[in-house]
Amino acid sequence: IWADVLGYVRKNISEVEYHTWFAPVKNLGVQEGSLVLGVRNSFAQEWFRKHYLELLEDALRSLGAQNPQVSFQVLPAAQDALLLPSDPPPPPPTPAGRAVPASAPVENRKVLNPKYTFENFVVGPNNNLAHAAALAVAESPGKAYNPLFIYGDVGLGKTHLMHAVGHYMTERFPGKRIEYVSTESFTNDLINAIREDRMTQFRNRYRSVDLLLVDDIQFLAGKERTQEEFFHTFNALYENHKQIILSSDRPPKDIQTLEGRLRSRFEWGLITDIQSPEYETRVAILKMNAEHNRIDIPQEVLELIARQVTTNIRELEGALMRVVAFSSLNNVPFSRAVAAKALSNVFTPQEVKVEMMDVLKQVAAHYNMPPDVIRGSGRVREVVLPRQVAQYLIRELTDHSLPEIGQFFGRDHSTVMHAINKVTEQVGREPEITAAVETLRRKMQGLEDDEN
Numbered sequence: 001i002w003a004d005v006l007g008y009v010r011k012n013i014s015e016v017e018y019h020t021w022f023a024p025v026k027n028l029g030v031q032e033g034s035l036v037l038g039v040r041n042s043f044a045q046e047w048f049r050k051h052y053l054e055l056l057e058d059a060l061r062s063l064g065a066q067n068p069q070v071s072f073q074v075l076p077a078a079q080d081a082l083l084l085p086s087d088p089p090p091p092p093p094t095p096a097g098r099a100v101p102a103s104a105p106v107e108n109r110k111v112l113n114p115k116y117t118f119e120n121f122v123v124g125p126n127n128n129l130a131h132a133a134a135l136a137v138a139e140s141p142g143k144a145y146n147p148l149f150i151y152g153d154v155g156l157g158k159t160h161l162m163h164a165v166g167h168y169m170t171e172r173f174p175g176k177r178i179e180y181v182s183t184e185s186f187t188n189d190l191i192n193a194i195r196e197d198r199m200t201q202f203r204n205r206y207r208s209v210d211l212l213l214v215d216d217i218q219f220l221a222g223k224e225r226t227q228e229e230f231f232h233t234f235n236a237l238y239e240n241h242k243q244i245i246l247s248s249d250r251p252p253k254d255i256q257t258l259e260g261r262l263r264s265r266f267e268w269g270l271i272t273d274i275q276s277p278e279y280e281t282r283v284a285i286l287k288m289n290a291e292h293n294r295i296d297i298p299q300e301v302l303e304l305i306a307r308q309v310t311t312n313i314r315e316l317e318g319a320l321m322r323v324v325a326f327s328s329l330n331n332v333p334f335s336r337a338v339a340a341k342a343l344s345n346v347f348t349p350q351e352v353k354v355e356m357m358d359v360l361k362q363v364a365a366h367y368n369m370p371p372d373v374i375r376g377s378g379r380v381r382e383v384v385l386p387r388q389v390a391q392y393l394i395r396e397l398t399d400h401s402l403p404e405i406g407q408f409f410g411r412d413h414s415t416v417m418h419a420i421n422k423v424t425e426q427v428g429r430e431p432e433i434t435a436a437v438e439t440l441r442r443k444m445q446g447l448e449d450d451e452n
């Protein structure tokens with residue numbers, strides 16, 4: 001039935017919309033007469049309620065439902081990792097303890113998100129050490145660093161990197177067994193195994209692998225029985241030179257109530273962190289994402305998005321989705337203004353962040369003059385005025401200090417201050433300058449379409 005619903009939906013919306021919104025949805029089955037769909041985040045949940053509820057109800061009606069009901073549920077992060085975009089929904093997880101085939105690369109793929117590969121991982125100064133370590137481990141599992149411990153805030157690519165190692169090993173060393181598990185499922189598995197008296201099977205499952213990926217290990221905190229069991233799992237694998245990769249939101253020393261013997265083991269190998277991505281890395285990630293989803297979106301729009309969302313990559317992708325959805329629902333082409341509007345519920349327009357180079361470019365376009373000439377040494381009024389306006393707007397619209405602005409223009413800070421004072425005096429008095437400053441300011445804040 002879910003396939004039929006998707007078929008109906010697909011016929012009624014654009015391809016881009018379908019891929020953006022429906023491909024990642026997970027069918028959670030029917031609960032109390034309502035079709036429950038799992039979505040990635042609360043933003044998607046809200047979006048579905050607002051924009052797709054009726055469409056989905058129509059779809060169900062077309063399939064004969066009398067009183068169709070649909071609800072949306074945000075998937076926990078661990079389940080999200082199991083999503084297979086554009087593939088049929090994954091089969092229910094193997095009940096813990098059922099015999100697992102001794103070697104099965106196809107099995108591995110089932111739990112690895114196909115999107116989370118090394119090829120799809122953008123490397124930047126924020127994550128290059130973690131990336132290099134993961135690659136080293138993938139190339140010589142059990143030999144390079146064991147365990148590899150990756151930590152960093154949520155949404156920065158820890159799960160992605162772990163899966164990438166899994167994919168790499170699956171391809172490079174077919175037949176190797178790989179197990180990816182969140183600390184939460186490990187714990188649940190253990191509880192079930194104890195209750196149902198299946199400890200041997202539990203141990204076989206985790207101790208017979210070549211690569212064990214355990215995500216969000218910080219959740220071991222305070223769980224004594226799980227820590228005990230994990231300690232033995234760890235030892236068994238380690239002694240057999242099997243690779244272990246752990247992720248956490250903090251380094252081992254900061255995980256409270258973690259047994260000393262586990263903590264010290266986590267520190268045996270290599271500990272590496274992932275930080276928030278820099279602006280350039282964020283743009284590159286958005287670009288890759290857009291290409292992947294075959295969305296043709298101008299670079300400057302990606303740049304605007306990258307300035308809005310600075311810490312979390314999952315949120316960054318969410319912002320891109322939002323812009324894509326906004327423009328397709330309103331049937332308008334992508335532009336900085338459209339993006340600013342699409343994001344304005346999440347980020348107030350004042351928060352639109354601009355860079356010095358943007359301001360310079362806009363001013364240059366306004367005065368119909370190459371940016372380099374404005375930054376150059378020319379002293380004639382035709383050049384000096386745009387230069388002063390640019391410095392004035394940069395001071396107003398960015399967080400840069402006078403010396404920084406000076407450096408950007410190859411001048412000292414007192415020259416910049418003089419320029420700013422000059423423009424300040426003239427705004428409100430000189431109609432031409434007033435108009436220029438106002439137009440440019442509006443453009444830069446994304447309030448006006450700069451396409452025309």
Ligand code: ADP
Nearest residue numbers: 120121122154155156157158159160285313314
């Ligand atoms: P974490 O496990 O650290 O919370 P995830 O691995 O789930 O973060 O990453 C969140 C999202 O960001 C995923 O969709 C992932 O593909 C994407 N992502 C993270 N880092 C990168 C990167 N360097 N390049 C491309 N995509 C990335």
Ligand code: MG
Nearest residue numbers: 077158159215
């Ligand atoms: Mg994760």
